[in-house]
Amino acid sequence: MIISRFMLAVLFPSLFMTISVCLxxxxxxxxxxxxxxxxxxxxxxxxxxxxxxxxxxxxxxxxxxxxxxxxxxxxxxxxxxxxxxxxxxxxxxxxxxxxxxxxxxxxxxxxxxxxxxxxxxxxxxxxxxxxxxxxxxxxxxxxxxxxxxxPTNTWLAGSKFGYNKRTKTKNILTSWKNSEDPAPGLFSLKLDPNDNSYVILWNRSRRYWTTGSWNGRIFALVPEMNRRKNYNFNFVTNENESYFTYFDDNSSSTTVSRVVMDVSGQMNQPYLGPTGWTVIWSFPRQQCQVYALCGTFGSCNENSLPFCNCLKGFEPKSQTDWDLKDYSGGCIRKTKLQCGSENPANGKRDRFLEMSRMSLPENMEYVPVDSMVDCESTCLKNCSCTAYAYDKECSIWTGDLINLQQLGEGDTSGRTLYVRLAESELPRPKRKKRITIGVVTGSSAGLVVLIGLIVFLISRRRRQIAGTRKALGDSLVVFGYKDLQQVTKNFSEKLGGGSFGSVFKGTLPDSTIVAVKKLEGVVQGEKQFRTEVSTIGNIQHVNLVRLRGFCSQGTQRLLVYDFMSEGSLAARLFHPNNSYVLDWKTRYQIALGIARGLLYLHEKCRDCIIHCDIKPENVLLDVEFCPKVADFGLAKLVGREFSRVLTTMRGTIGYLAPEWITGVAITSKADVYSYGMMLFELASGKRNSEQIESDGKLIYFPSMASTIVIQGGDVLSIVDGRLDGNADREEIERLCKVGCWCIQDDEAHRPSMGQVVQMLEGIIEVNLPPVPRYLHFFDDDEENVMFFAE
Known part of the structure; x- marks a missing residue:
């Protein structure tokens, strides 16, 4: 008779345990x-x-x-x-x-x-x-x-994670569904063979985070990887495969770390220390950057725990899943909608919940209406409409809302979203009984008040600039051309000029000082111009110059900005008067602030905005020397072809990325290049166009600076002599290394502005970069210098 292991286990469990140990x-x-x-x-x-x-x-x-x-x-x-x-x-x-x-x-x-x-x-x-x-x-x-x-959800030391070019197969890390179910979840990590970038996906298709292209060079993706002495991370690409691998150099500690595609939608590295597991890094760094983390009708908030919560009037579709931190099922309505009926039989109708400081969901539809009231009415009449937003134009959403995020108090990029709910889910609006009684019983007093109000409005209107008006619920002011002539005293006090036009100082009736830019070469029509200006007006960040208003009258196109009392960065850096010299600490904070402003334009706006003209003249300083990037969005607004921009921009050597000359497509990495070149000017206090004599040769300053940093020379020799050596050596090295990475010949080798911010903040370590070959084009070559300087 044959006795199976199962029978042994049932009949003689103690014997079975002995067998288990033996095997x-x-x-x-x-x-x-x-x-x-x-x-x-x-x-x-x-x-x-x-x-x-x-x-x-x-x-x-x-x-x-x-x-x-x-x-x-x-x-x-x-x-x-x-x-x-x-x-x-x-x-x-x-x-x-x-x-x-x-x-x-x-x-x-x-x-x-x-x-x-x-x-x-x-x-x-x-x-x-x-x-x-x-x-x-x-x-x-x-x-x-x-x-x-x-692999499933974990990448262990010693294993390759990448793409096999011969078999066309790739490794994919996929999260568990939740902490108790290893079935594949919604989040996955893989290598994109098109640009050798690692990407995190939602639902196998929606990319929401990427390292950017590696192409054989590591931009120190995570500082902890490089700083922990026991780890050795490598990226390899050849004709057969491209892969990333890491090793634990301490052979006795092979169990201490792993890389995980977590149920949170973040890639992280837990490390086993004396007190247990600790997550030493995670990407995306912010939990709410994970796409659709909270499912439908769920909102993510970085300042709350848990991060996910259902909108008012909704509840978790599966409370059990939410308890296991699986929010992907999202939320469902507590009360059914009236489906757009204006006069439902029960006398109730749908209403809207106002939610401020929201990051708006995708897949919006634009509806041509004249007011916010019309926008709300349009949504209410559409049974499928679940939310709307109004900001000079009407946006509506149909079906489920996904990827909602509640932004913090200081984040000015948030918008107001109106979410449709059944009337019973919202408190009843207060009745205006007092007004009604007042009108009926005090008509005489009401008439006096009305007359007084009319007089007040007329008086106020006379004090305003003729033709000036403000859109309801918005701070962007529409000026008439004559108004701005009066404000600027017929454009008599010129502050400067740039690639897109001249700037004049002006004073509004309330004594507010503004800067008025007269745009040149605008080819857009009235409607398109107003649309683009409205987009720029909605972009607000501490390191971006605020747009107050505009004028679009006939062929005249003008923009009105906040006035920056300390002028441009160029005026401070290159001014011969030593009393204007910026100390090193201020310069480093200016570099960091500019990077944060560009990061916002490149990655935080609804659409990526490429500046196309980054240079010290387009960085302004407020009274506290906080840098503010100016002229963003104007490349698209003016509508120039890149060839014309190139003609106007080549007047100042040192900011043009090679792709402007080679004619390839321009991306945000062109801004990164210009920013990197500007870092050298922040360090030296000299124009990049100024050549330095070394061993009888004229050397282009960025070329010299990068060589000193890479070869371990004296970095203090790079710094502006007017500082008398009062600068942080480590910060100088970091700033120049970042500058070298930013100006690499191949844009794929340049970091994103997000990585630049992390490098300057010291969050990630900066590896030694190679000296860009393009820089040597300017060394000891007077003909080439003259071509770019003319």
Missing amino acids: GDDTIFANESLSADQTIVSAGGVFELGFFKPGKPSNYYIGIWYKQVTPRIVVWVANREKPVLDRFSSELKISNGSLVLFNESKIQIWSTNRSFTSSPAVKAVLLDSGNLVLKDGSNSSKPLWQSFDH
Whole structure:
């Protein structure tokens, strides 16, 4: 009679436990199987493989976990989409040269899918690296299959994570559905072979975070990776594959760290220290940057715990999932809508919940209406409309709202969103009984008040500038041309000029000083110009110059900005008077502020805004020397072709990215290049166009500065001599390294402005960059210099 392991386990459990321990080596041979509580353990006792139950009753999986870590941390799962219900009658074994999992009904539910000759030499071995390897004992130099090629949610040290160019296959990390269900969740990490960038996706398709292109160079993606002395991270790309890998240089600590695609939608690296697991970095850094984290009708708030909450009038679709921190199911309405009926039978109608400082969801539709009242009415009449927003134009949303975020008090990019709810979910508006009684019983007094109000309005109107008006609910003022002539005293006090026009000083009737820019070469029509200006007017950031208003009258196009009392950065940097010299601390904060402003334009606006003309003249300073980027959005507003911009911009050598000359497409990396060149001017206090004599040759200053930094020379020799050496050496090195990365010849090698901010803040370490070859074009070459300076 044949007695199965299952029968042994039921009849003699103590005997079965003894058998389990005896089989607990690191290998499954062709004539063995693993079931019930049996496990195999790697040779060094680091990892263990067997059946485990993450949370749900009677759902078991084959997985690999840390042997010595409590509570259990699973790093790989075989049958994550098909659990078995009975671990005693299910078994993992080698069949026909593959490693196969059979369930309690002896049906194959998972396999390595590798068919070989049924050789008794085939075996599965669990290594101390956490890699489960299928080998042919007669030829074990190359594995037949390995779990490292098929990661689940965890990337372990020593494994490759990337793209195989020959087989067209890629590694993908996919989050667990929740903390108790290893089934694939909504968030995944993969390598994009088109530009060698690592991207995090929602629902396998929506990209919401990326490293940017690697192309063989590491921009210090995470500071902790480089700072922890035990780790060695490498990116490799060749004709066969592109991949990222990391190693733990301390062989005795192979269990201490892993990289995880978490259920939170963030990629992170937990580290096992004396007090337990600690997450030492995560990307995206802010939880609410994870796309659709809170599901439909859920709102994310960085300042609350948990981050996700349902909108008023909604509740979690599955409270059980929310308790497990799985918010992907989102929220559902508590009360059904009246579906747009203006006069429903029960006398009720839908109303709107006002939500301020919201990051608006995607997939909006624009509706041509004349007022906010019309916008609300349009949404109310549409049964599918669930929300609207009004800001000089009407935007409505139909169907579910997704990717909502409540912004903080200081974030000026938020908008007001009106979410449709059943009337019973909102408090009743107060009745204006007092007004009604006052009108009926005090008509005489009301008439006096009305006359007084009319007189007041007439008087106020006379004091205003003729033709000036302010849009309802908006701060952007529309000026008449004659008004601005009066404000600027017929444009008599010129502050300066640039690529897009001349700037004049003006004073409004309330004594507010403004800067009025007369645009040149505008080719847009009235409607398009107003649309673009409205977009610029909505962009507000502490490091961007605020647009107060505009004029569009006939052929005249003017913009009215806040006046910056300290003038331009150029005036401060290059002024011969030593009393104007900026100290090093102020210069470094200016560099950081400019970077933050550009980051906002590139990544935080609804559409990426490329400045196209970054230089010290277009950076203004307020009374506290806070930098504010000016003229953003004007490249699109003016509508010039890039060739004309190039003609006007080449007047100042040192800011043009190579792609302006080569004619390739212009991206935000052109701004990064210009910004990097400006960093050298912040350090030196000299124009980049000024050449320095060295060993009888004229050397282009950025070329000299980058060479000094990279070769370990005296960085203080780079700094403006007027500072008398009063500068932070570490900050000088960091600033110049960042500048060198920003001006790399290939835009793919330049960091994003987000990475620049992190580098300057000291959050991420800055590796030594190569000297850009393009810089040497200007060394000791008078003809080339004259071409760009003319």
